[in-house]
Amino acid sequence: MLLDQLGRPLRDLRISVTDRCNLRCTYCMPAEVFGPDYAFLPRSEVLSFEEIERLSRAFVSLGVRKLRITGGEPTLRRDLPELIGRLTAIPGVEDVALTTNGLLLPRLSRDLAAAGLRRVTVSLDSLDPEVFGRMNGLGVSPEKVLDGIDAALQAGMRVKLNTVVQRGVNDTGLREFWLALRDRAVVRFIEFMDVGNHNGWNLDSVVPSREVLARLSADGQGTEFRPLDPAHPGEVAARYTDGAGHEVGMISSVTAPFCGDCTRARVSAVGVLYTCLFSGAGTDLRAPLRAGATDDDLRTLLTRVWSGRRDRYSEERGEATRARPKVEMSHIGG
Ligand code: SAM
Numbered sequence: 001m002l003l004d005q006l007g008r009p010l011r012d013l014r015i016s017v018t019d020r021c022n023l024r025c026t027y028c029m030p031a032e033v034f035g036p037d038y039a040f041l042p043r044s045e046v047l048s049f050e051e052i053e054r055l056s057r058a059f060v061s062l063g064v065r066k067l068r069i070t071g072g073e074p075t076l077r078r079d080l081p082e083l084i085g086r087l088t089a090i091p092g093v094e095d096v097a098l099t100t101n102g103l104l105l106p107r108l109s110r111d112l113a114a115a116g117l118r119r120v121t122v123s124l125d126s127l128d129p130e131v132f133g134r135m136n137g138l139g140v141s142p143e144k145v146l147d148g149i150d151a152a153l154q155a156g157m158r159v160k161l162n163t164v165v166q167r168g169v170n171d172t173g174l175r176e177f178w179l180a181l182r183d184r185a186v187v188r189f190i191e192f193m194d195v196g197n198h199n200g201w202n203l204d205s206v207v208p209s210r211e212v213l214a215r216l217s218a219d220g221q222g223t224e225f226r227p228l229d230p231a232h233p234g235e236v237a238a239r240y241t242d243g244a245g246h247e248v249g250m251i252s253s254v255t256a257p258f259c260g261d262c263t264r265a266r267v268s269a270v271g272v273l274y275t276c277l278f279s280g281a282g283t284d285l286r287a288p289l290r291a292g293a294t295d296d297d298l299r300t301l302l303t304r305v306w307s308g309r310r311d312r313y314s315e316e317r318g319e320a321t322r323a324r325p326k327v328e329m330s331h332i333g334g
Pocket residue numbers: 021027028070071072073074099100101121122123162163164190191192193194195199329330333334
């Protein structure tokens with residue numbers, strides 16, 4: 001089995017299919033930076049479906065079992081269901097997932113499901129129209145995302161929900177948020193992370209997962225959340241149950257980093273391989289692909305990169321590491 005320098009296998013591949021997005025979330029793609037004059041990638045620079053499929057096959061031959069399509073906003077990529085169909089057909093792939101803001105799911109869910117997509121992760125940070133509108137930078141209403149979630153459910157897909165919690169921004173009413181959504185989706189609260197270079201992150205804006213859990217429990221009826229076993233190895237969300245059949249997940253990348261279990265490789269929209277969400281530099285896979293590399297050449301390159309991997313940014317997080325430039329979330333995906 002292919003292992004990195006810290007003994008971690010290669011199991012998951014996250015592929016960003018576009019750097020464009022139809023929201024301007026303040027913590028990810030703030031409108032001041034990603035405005036009308038921002039130069040998004042020209043189409044020729046972005047990996048084609050053929051290139052993504054070839055790379056995915058090479059990764060799968062080295063141990064990857066799970067593929068996640070992300071972005072930018074992946075549903076903006078034209079003919080996305082075709083890509084899903086190509087990826088679900090690769091022998092050895094056990095799971096294909098999509099991370100999306102949900103806005104285009106009413107239009108796309110049926111085709112995505114027909115192409116073999118079984119589940120989606122939808123991002124939604126608040127049900128308060130004012131708070132959500134401010135956070136997404138464009139005043140888009142949470143109803144639009146809820147319509148997307150419903151469309152995915154109607155198409156037979158399972159839904160998980162990602163909620164980034166920022167102190168003083170969307171950290172009131174977390175219990176009500178969870179109560180309103182728990183029957184439609186497994187809600188996972190994510191600690192606000194210092195990804196990218198533009199979101200003004202500081203530790204004070206992080207609401208630790210244990211605080212979120214305490215707030216969910218504060219219902220005056222003594223509800224206690226009990227930890228559940230991980231659904232699968234390398235699961236990043238700690239899962240909890242309220243004892244009445246409802247689940248909630250906590251992704252504590254800041255207060256309880258999980259680098260030791262990290263089995264993820266990430267490929268940006270232009271085909272750069274990153275071995276950590278917080279990397280500043282990666283390995284160009286597009287150049288060899290376009291220069292006629294054979295499958296063996298690709299496997300050799302991937303093996304070299306993975307076997308040399310020693311990233312553990314979240315465990316080392318501190319002043320010095322934070323000052324390093326990092327890849328933008330919109331290039332690498334979540
Ligand atoms: N556009 C898609 C979406 O909205 O899900 C996919 C890409 S988005 C970058 C993936 C996930 O990263 C979203 O759930 C988003 O909330 C999360 N994210 C972005 N910046 C983050 C940050 N600084 N800390 C924690 N999560 C973040």
